[in-house]
Amino acid sequence: xxxxxxIDIGGTNIVVGTVAEDGSELLGLVSAPTISEQGAEAVLDRxxxxxxxxxxxxxxxEIAGVGIGSPGPLDTKTGVVLLTPNLGWTNYPLRDxxxxxxxxxxxxxxxxxxxxFGEWWRGAARGADHVVGLTIGTGIGxxxxxSGAIYRGASDIAGEIGHMTIDAMGRRCKCGNxxxxxxxxSGPAIAARxxxxxxxxxxxxxxxxxxxxxxKITAQVVYEAAHxxxxxxLEVVKDTARFLGAGVANIINVFNPxxxxxxxxxxxxxxxxxxxxRSEVKRRAFKPAVDVCRIVPGELxxxxxxxxxAAVFIQRTWGRV
Amino acid sequence: xxxxxxIDIGGTNIVVGTVAEDGSELLGLVSAPTISEQGAEAVLDRxxxxxxxxxxxxxxxEIAGVGIGSPGPLDTKTGVVLLTPNLGWTNYPLRDxxxxxxxxxxxxxxxxxxxxFGEWWRGAARGADHVVGLTIGTGIGxxxxxSGAIYRGASDIAGEIGHMTIDAMGRRCKCGNxxxxxxxxSGPAIAARxxxxxxxxxxxxxxxxxxxxxxKITAQVVYEAAHxxxxxxLEVVKDTARFLGAGVANIINVFNPxxxxxxxxxxxxxxxxxxxxRSEVKRRAFKPAVDVCRIVPGELxxxxxxxxxAAVFIQRTWGRV
Numbered sequence: 345x346x347x348x349x350x351i352d353i354g355g356t357n358i359v360v361g362t363v364a365e366d367g368s369e370l371l372g373l374v375s376a377p378t379i380s381e382q383g384a385e386a387v388l389d390r391x392x393x394x395x396x397x398x399x400x401x402x403x404x405x406e407i408a409g410v411g412i413g414s415p416g417p418l419d420t421k422t423g424v425v426l427l428t429p430n431l432g433w434t435n436y437p438l439r440d441x442x443x444x445x446x447x448x449x450x451x452x453x454x455x456x457x458x459x460x461f462g463e464w465w466r467g468a469a470r471g472a473d474h475v476v477g478l479t480i481g482t483g484i485g486x487x488x489x490x491s492g493a494i495y496r497g498a499s500d501i502a503g504e505i506g507h508m509t510i511d512a513m514g515r516r517c518k519c520g521n522x523x524x525x526x527x528x529x530s531g532p533a534i535a536a537r538x539x540x541x542x543x544x545x546x547x548x549x550x551x552x553x554x555x556x557x558x559x560k561i562t563a564q565v566v567y568e569a570a571h572x573x574x575x576x577x578l579e580v581v582k583d584t585a586r587f588l589g590a591g592v593a594n595i596i597n598v599f600n601p602x603x604x605x606x607x608x609x610x611x612x613x614x615x616x617x618x619x620x621x622r623s624e625v626k627r628r629a630f631k632p633a634v635d636v637c638r639i640v641p642g643e644l645x646x647x648x649x650x651x652x653x654a655a656v657f658i659q660r661t662w663g664r665v
Numbered sequence: 666x667x668x669x670x671x672i673d674i675g676g677t678n679i680v681v682g683t684v685a686e687d688g689s690e691l692l693g694l695v696s697a698p699t700i701s702e703q704g705a706e707a708v709l710d711r712x713x714x715x716x717x718x719x720x721x722x723x724x725x726x727e728i729a730g731v732g733i734g735s736p737g738p739l740d741t742k743t744g745v746v747l748l749t750p751n752l753g754w755t756n757y758p759l760r761d762x763x764x765x766x767x768x769x770x771x772x773x774x775x776x777x778x779x780x781x782f783g784e785w786w787r788g789a790a791r792g793a794d795h796v797v798g799l800t801i802g803t804g805i806g807x808x809x810x811x812s813g814a815i816y817r818g819a820s821d822i823a824g825e826i827g828h829m830t831i832d833a834m835g836r837r838c839k840c841g842n843x844x845x846x847x848x849x850x851s852g853p854a855i856a857a858r859x860x861x862x863x864x865x866x867x868x869x870x871x872x873x874x875x876x877x878x879x880x881k882i883t884a885q886v887v888y889e890a891a892h893x894x895x896x897x898x899l900e901v902v903k904d905t906a907r908f909l910g911a912g913v914a915n916i917i918n919v920f921n922p923x924x925x926x927x928x929x930x931x932x933x934x935x936x937x938x939x940x941x942x943r944s945e946v947k948r949r950a951f952k953p954a955v956d957v958c959r960i961v962p963g964e965l966x967x968x969x970x971x972x973x974x975a976a977v978f979i980q981r982t983w984g985r986v
Contacts, residue, residue: 417951417953426953473819474818474819474823486919488919490811490816495811496921497795497920497921497922497954498794498795498921498922498923498954498957498958499921499953499954499956499957500921500953501918501921501951501953501954502795502919502920502921502954503919503921504918504919504951504954505918505919507918507950507951508829508915508918508919509831509911509914509915509949510830510831510832510833510844511831511832511833511834511844512831512832512907512908512911513832519951520948520949521914521918521948521949521950522911522949523831523832523911586833587833590830590833590843590844593830593842594829594830594915597822597825597826597828597829597842598807598809598823598824598825598826598829598919599818599823600817600818600819600820600821600822600823600824601818601819602819627841627842628830628841628842628843629828629842630738630822630825630828630840632738632747632820632821632822633818633819633820633822633823633825635820636819636820637819
């Protein structure tokens with residue numbers, strides 16, 4: 345049995361683990377904050393240290409290589425990150441830098457692609473032929489897995505489902521487009537809607553969760569208050585479900601997948617999100633497509649990207665997962 | 666050289682032709698109005714007569730089979746049209762009925778899939794690896810061709826790009842969803858926007874094109890007036906381009922194709938549509954995806970569906986096109 349180091353680079357945290365080639369074991373799971381403000385080289389150093397720690401924990405195993413998941417846009421063929429403002433990388437040969445530092449062959453792919461590929465390999469979308477997934481956090485990433493392979497499109501950009509317009513005349517998104525799903529259903533969008541409501545004077549216990557400091561209202565806090573039964577927080581979660589529902593209905597009408605898997609903190613909201621989400625999708629999408637599609641939370645909380653990055657290495661190197 | 670009868674069944678017309686297996690020849694191109702009001706069997710009779718006429722025109726050639734493109738939803742495996750209210754078919758075994766009548770093996774696929782597959786095989790998207798297309802007429806159909814095969818999804822519904830929501834709180838669409846692309850950019854939607862403007866009293870020459878009979882305003886009339894320089898008609902075409910632009914940008918962000926091909930009467934508007942459309946897409950979609958994508962009108966005006974239906978037969982029967 346060979347092992348692969350899976351590296352999941354996020355804007356907030358870096359997570360690394362060493363995965364058996366059949367996905368049956370995850371060893372040496374380690375993580376650290378990204379602290380991108382310290383610059384590109386500092387982030388690289390931190391990744392290398394984590395990878396070494398994980399390999400050390402898997403001592404005695406044969407480590408065949410390294411799979412890297414990184415924010416993009418990036419070029420999977422050359423292993424170069426083209427531009428990741430959050431991490432300070434521009435045309436950065438991340439794959440080759442890590443190969444050099446770790447002495448192992450490596451592959452590079454988009455972080456959301458890796459997360460959804462991980463869920464297809466070992467998680468909630470296991471074995472399905474047509475899978476589309478969303479990773480909801482600071483932004484909304486997307487991944488498409490068709491017939492057991494990541495669908496990357498003509499230039500590695502495919503799957504930007506968070507930047508599907510669901511409201512053509514709507515809010516400007518950070519990407520420059522208008523009315524993107526991300527502008528309505530990402531973590532910060534959820535928090536912003538909650539703050540707007542509070543400032544408009546709605547009756548809610550939310551301020552108590554942050555000792556009155558509105559800058560501390562996050563999506564997480566909204567889910568917590570919804571869990572505790574706060575009506576307004578529940579309303580915000582339901583609104584999110586409605587926007588997400590429009591996005592997921594688009595996915596279903598266009599891809600007709602067996603599984604739509606939703607990953608990220610938003611899944612903490614559980615049925616309070618998924619029940620209205622599924623009903624909104626039912627209201628919007630074509631019945632013969634809805635009928636064959638499960639809409640489910642990811643199962644590999646915190647490790648989907650690690651599994652997926654390793655799986656990309658396996659597929660690119662050995663041609664099968 | 667073998668030949669295949671390609672049948673394109675539309676709500677308004679049925680078009681049939683006999684296509685050489687390498688796509689180099691189209692013989693016996695015939696068509697007739699669908700007249701669906703006469704009922705399902707009358708429509709079938711008309712299809713059979715057209716197919717016989719086309720085969721007769723290709724007399725002496727070896728006819729290997731029949732490819733059928735029909736409005737859906739349908740089941741490509743069993744060859745059954747599940748429900749096509751316009752044509753009066755419910756769970757109708759169209760493929761087997763035609764096989765019986767014509768004495769040839771047949772295949773059935775969605776009409777829009779066929780049109781885009783035709784454009785990939787012999788038209789504007791020839792040879793591209795990732796192709797997404799729209800057929801704009803009474804409705805908006807969609808087709809996805811990846812690595813030389815129609816992408817059908819888990820239950821043959823994939824590609825319903827006209828029913829992508831681009832305005833979550835927007836107009837109700839015939840499909841039951843809200844704010845579908847089809848509700849803004851189909852032929853009837855274009856005509857409706859023109860009529861609304863006229864009724865609101867805008868200065869336009871449009872009424873003269875229809876002798877003052879507003880019920881005769883069609884998208885076609887709007888393109889004609891735009892062509893003749895009518896400012897309001899030009900404005901309606903530009904609005905259409907903006908809505909279409911949101912839809913095409915979604916396609917580009919999600920599929921990252923080399924070609925988006927747009928078929929149907931709307932292409933008559935030419936640069937008056939495509940110039941603002943491309944600029945809207947540029948404004949909305951990710952640059953590295955826009956940079957690799959051509960947005961072009963279909964080349965096989967009136968015959969894309971015939972070529973594509975034949976190509977589906979070829980691929981299903983002989984495994985290659």
